[in-house]
Amino acid sequence: MAQKKIRKYIFVVGGVISGVGKGITTSSIGKILQSHGYRVTAIKIDPYINVDAGTMNPTEHGEVFVLKDGDETDQDMGNYERFLDTSLTRDNYMTTGRVYLSVIEKERSLAYKGKCVQVVPHIPYEVIDRINNAADKANTEIVVVEVGGTVGEYENILFIETARMLKIKNPDDVLFVMVSYLPTPAKVGEMKTKPTQHAVRALNSNGIQPDFIIARSDVALDETRKEKLALFCNIVPEGVISAPDIDSVYDVPSNFEKDKLGEKILKRFKLKSRGKIEKWKEWENFARKVHKTKDTVRIAVVGKYFTTGDFTFADSYVSVIEAIKYSAYSLGKKPDLVWLSASQFEGKNPPLSELASFDGILVPGGFGTRGVEGKLNVIRYAREKKIPYFGICYGMQLAVIEYARNVLKLKDATSREIDPSSKEIIIDIMESQKENLQNRKMGGSMRLGTYPAVLKKGTIAHSAYGADKIEERHRHRFEVNPAYIEKLEKAGLVFSGTSPDGTLMEIAELPKKDHPFFLGAQFHPEFQAHPLHPHKLFTAFIKAAIVRNKEEK
Secondary structure: OOOOOOOEEEEEEEEOOOOOOHHHHHHHHHHHHHHOOOOEEEEEEEOOOOOOHHHOOHHHHOOOEEOOOOOEEOOHHHHHHHHHOOOOOHHHEEEHHHHHHHHHHHHHOOOOOOOOOOHHHHHHHHHHHHHHHHHHHHOOOEEEEEEOOOOOOHHHHHHHHHHHHHHHHOOOOEEEEEEEEOOOOOOOOOOOOHHHHHHHHHHHOOOOOOOEEEEEEOOOOOHHHHHHHHHHHOOOHHHEEEEEOOOOHHHHHHHHHHOOHHHHHHHHOOOOOOOOOHHHHHHHHHHHHHHHOOOEEEEEEEEOOOEEOOEEOHHHHHHHHHHHHHHHHHOOOEEEEEEEEHHHHOOOOOOHHHHHHOOEEEEOOOOOOOOHHHHHHHHHHHHHOOOOEEEEOHHHHHHHHHHHHHOOOOOOOEEOOOOOOOOOEEEEEOHHHHHHHHOOOOOOOOEEEEEEEEEOOOOHHHHHHOOOEEEEEEEEOEEEOHHHHHHHHHOOOEEEEEOOOOOOEEEEEOOOOOOOOEEEEOOOHHHHOEOOEOOHHHHHHHHHHHHHHHHHO
């Protein structure tokens, strides 16, 4: 007799404030259930009208994470991939705009056979179909779905309605987790449960009762607070999971397991643990390493998306930051990361000497002209002072421009993106992108997703990867102008990675005899860096930084 197919759903919603940790909670729940032997996938629902995250400003929304199939998504998709050690696809991501667009297109093609198409039930039905489609393609048993936004907001109410409808049809197969914030006002000195009580009632008004409350707070909840939440939120005390602030997000799964969250979820689903698998031990070992590692390596990340009002917003580069951490921890070092705004290195007398104290300098991806001259000054300083340098996407293009300006002596060397009127366009628009820009076709139209590249033997890149061919994720419209490649190579720059047909320059570097590590990648290696599998280029960069650290001492 064939075994009955398992299909369970967990919806994660937020209460009280945004940024409370729904993405990490979703990732952690997935990790825990995965460790109990179940096949798990994660889905993010963004309540934006944007069809994808590609047109969103990083300082407003955070990093745009690119999936292997080229979908531009919310940064939480990166959390899911890193925690679950997997690669997801566009099936695992949806927005309000994407869902509505699909329903409208179906209506236009008579897919609804002349019915009156309504917001309810047709939008929720579309969302349910998408959830099941993602689960089917991943051959998964448990689907963890994060609903963006906060309970009570108008824009995510349809997705909450979707969850309610799914629960009605599958009462034993759907659970709800609310991640809510419990403040401790400084002048009051007591942790308050009332905001969470109101959030739960707002969820109740939509026909949903949470099964678990993940109680985010400055410190761990005491039993009094747990009992109060249970009483006024209509759940058992065991359903309140304490989630105090911690130094590392990688401790969250273990913290949840202290409250036996995995066992409690499986019990609600009437499932049994298949035994903790070896991957859980690997995860816990990594999490311990984060705390035990004391020796530091100092890395400067020079970007332009760090400031939002009076605050620093490192989420714009979260995958880069995490990739640095994974490689550093794997080498027994703790990264001392310092965010530097590129604009501070512009002007007549930029404080470049401040960079001498760093073991490595990284310039991440970006767009536009703001901060460009500052980045070019930083890159020149790193090249001339032989400080390990790693440029990603725009950081690679600017490294090529800097080399053309100061080694080839092409003083007007630039990118068409920066100055289209220049006579020395070193970085030009890709031929395949010209029509997109002319027609203002901007969303989802860049060179996106996974592409292969071939590596030149005897180079830093080839040594780092230990392979002749690689596959990496891209997100760009511009490339090194083929007209300048021969001149740059004769001047000493090495294009160590190219597209298989040799037309696109994927990696640029200086020979090790000339610089300990000066390398730029047109692609985004950070998107494939995982805690248990650090990315090889980041590891090579950190290795060079460690050597400098030792030499400076």
